[in-house]
Amino acid sequence: MITIQNLHKAFGKNEVLKGIDLNFDKPGITAVLGPNGSGKTTLIKCVLGMVIPNKGCICMEGENIAGKWAYREHLSYLPQIARFPENLTGRELLSMVKDMRNGKASDQGLIKIFDLEPHLDKRLGNLSGGTRQKINLILTFMYDNPVIILDEPTAGLDPVALIHLKDLIEQEKQRGKTILITTHIMSFVEQIADEIVFLLEGKIHFKGSLRALKERFNEVSVEKAIANMMLQQNGKAFAVKDMEPSSAPATEFLESEN
Amino acid sequence: MFKILKYSFFDLVRSRWTYIYCAFYFLFTLSLLWLSNDLSKVTISLMNVILVLVPLIATMFGIMYYYNSREFTELLLAQPIKRTSIFIGQYFGVALSLSGSLLVGVGVPFLLYGIFGSGQIWNFLTLLMVGVFLSFIFSAIAFFIALKNENRIKGFGLGILVWLFLAVIYDGIFLLLLAVFSDYPIEGFAMGASMFNPIDLSRILILLKLDISALMGYTGAVFQKFLGTSMGMVASITILFAWVALPVWRIKRVALRKDF
Numbered sequence: 001m002i003t004i005q006n007l008h009k010a011f012g013k014n015e016v017l018k019g020i021d022l023n024f025d026k027p028g029i030t031a032v033l034g035p036n037g038s039g040k041t042t043l044i045k046c047v048l049g050m051v052i053p054n055k056g057c058i059c060m061e062g063e064n065i066a067g068k069w070a071y072r073e074h075l076s077y078l079p080q081i082a083r084f085p086e087n088l089t090g091r092e093l094l095s096m097v098k099d100m101r102n103g104k105a106s107d108q109g110l111i112k113i114f115d116l117e118p119h120l121d122k123r124l125g126n127l128s129g130g131t132r133q134k135i136n137l138i139l140t141f142m143y144d145n146p147v148i149i150l151d152e153p154t155a156g157l158d159p160v161a162l163i164h165l166k167d168l169i170e171q172e173k174q175r176g177k178t179i180l181i182t183t184h185i186m187s188f189v190e191q192i193a194d195e196i197v198f199l200l201e202g203k204i205h206f207k208g209s210l211r212a213l214k215e216r217f218n219e220v221s222v223e224k225a226i227a228n229m230m231l232q233q234n235g236k237a238f239a240v241k242d243m244e245p246s247s248a249p250a251t252e253f254l255e256s257e258n
Numbered sequence: 259m260f261k262i263l264k265y266s267f268f269d270l271v272r273s274r275w276t277y278i279y280c281a282f283y284f285l286f287t288l289s290l291l292w293l294s295n296d297l298s299k300v301t302i303s304l305m306n307v308i309l310v311l312v313p314l315i316a317t318m319f320g321i322m323y324y325y326n327s328r329e330f331t332e333l334l335l336a337q338p339i340k341r342t343s344i345f346i347g348q349y350f351g352v353a354l355s356l357s358g359s360l361l362v363g364v365g366v367p368f369l370l371y372g373i374f375g376s377g378q379i380w381n382f383l384t385l386l387m388v389g390v391f392l393s394f395i396f397s398a399i400a401f402f403i404a405l406k407n408e409n410r411i412k413g414f415g416l417g418i419l420v421w422l423f424l425a426v427i428y429d430g431i432f433l434l435l436l437a438v439f440s441d442y443p444i445e446g447f448a449m450g451a452s453m454f455n456p457i458d459l460s461r462i463l464i465l466l467k468l469d470i471s472a473l474m475g476y477t478g479a480v481f482q483k484f485l486g487t488s489m490g491m492v493a494s495i496t497i498l499f500a501w502v503a504l505p506v507w508r509i510k511r512v513a514l515r516k517d518f
Contacts, residue, residue: 073338083329
């Protein structure tokens with residue numbers, strides 16, 4: 001499906017991606033994890049062609065995507081922060097996106113699931129963050145595309161909507177789609193992800209199944225395994241904390257885990 | 259591209275700024291026509307306002323529109339649409355709505371006055387053409403500046419600076435040079451220099467149309483000799499087109515390389 005080779009991206013002096021090699025060929029859910037600023041969103045935006053890499057290439061269905069745009073027809077993308085033109089209403093936005101894309105859109109069912117009917121005629125600028133995120137989800141899921149990319153899909157959602165979202169993702173997985181998710185909510189990852197890619201300072205630090213991750217760090221939960229990984233990598237701070245265990249709550253946390 | 263243009267255009271047509279801009283021209287033209295019966299004087303007064311105001315408003319409006327529609331742009335970038343058509347479409351939406359305001363605001367009072375019955379129709383059309391050209395030129399420059407600068411303050415500052423330079427400072431330097439080198443035959447230079455400023459070129463085009471180039475002395479005669487011919491007319495319109503094409507080409511280039 002998607003092949004990423006030796007991807008480099010720097011914004012000015014700030015090197016965000018330093019040689020990423022990834023391959024998403026099987027259907028299933030891959031969670032892209034990493035601390036803030038590790039390059040998750042940049043990676044995703046490179047795949048979408050919104051950020052142009054300095055080096056390396058991304059292929060979709062064996063075709064290099066550099067400078068291309070038609071491939072996005074087969075891609076559903078949920079942006080991290082739902083930013084919409086504020087003067088439009090939800091209904092206008094939906095019809096606008098439908099007008100821009102060619103495929104058949106099925107949004108009625110989704111509107112019902114997220115109970116959005118009463119909000120569709122309000123100005124998008126007046127909607128709450130969670131409601132905007134729901135509209136964002138509808139825009140993403142209304143097309144039947146083989147690749148779905150979700151950047152922080154849970155942001156601002158209430159528990160009911162979260163359950164619906166998980167159901168939706170599960171359904172799409174059953175239909176054999178390749179799904180990429182970034183999130184900071186580890187319980188969410190634990191429930192839905194098949195594979196984990198852990199990014200750290202622009203490099204892939206870990207790639208493998210959930211079980212492999214837990215086994216490697218000898219932990220029972222993903223949350224702790226990931227926290228462990230972040231701390232271990234954070235070498236300097238860890239060493240300092242090691243010398244002064246009393247003043248380092250993070251170390252205490254780790255010790256209590258072990 | 260036409261879909262983007264359509265959405266941008268209708269978005270702007272619904273904006274109250276478009277109406278304020280249009281209403282201003284409407285009232286201004288109406289009052290000029292009411293105050294004076296001499297159509298060529300009205301045209302000159304209008305010209306002076308249009309030559310300063312159109313570039314200023316087009317620059318500010320273009321930059322404002324770009325920054326305000328960032329969300330829309332980000333949404334579009336994730337859709338299967340060519341990058342350049344997003345920005346070129348938005349640009350044409352802005353330029354067309356600005357030109358529309360100008361054409362309606364200035365055109366309707368003249369129509370009510372009965373412009374078709376008078377001999378001034380060509381001067382009037384030249385004025386409108388120049389106004390439309392300036393709208394397209396300066397909104398393209400504005401889009402280019404906004405695309406280049408993420409920082410809004412910087413973008414607006416640069417926009418104002420470009421406008422100030424082309425509308426005021428350029429003329430100042432130009433006149434100063436003419437005064438200092440008045441003993442030398444510098445008509446050729448004067449001619450060339452005015453070609454490099456779309457505002458100056460527009461002004462000369464209208465003044466020549468109005469047949470008052472005698473007021474500009476010998477330089478005016480040289481201009482008349484060149485621009486008064488159909489060759490000169492074609493050349494100056496070509497230059498105005500180039501002034502649109504150059505920033506549009508730059509917009510395309512920048513749009514292809516920018517990260518969002």
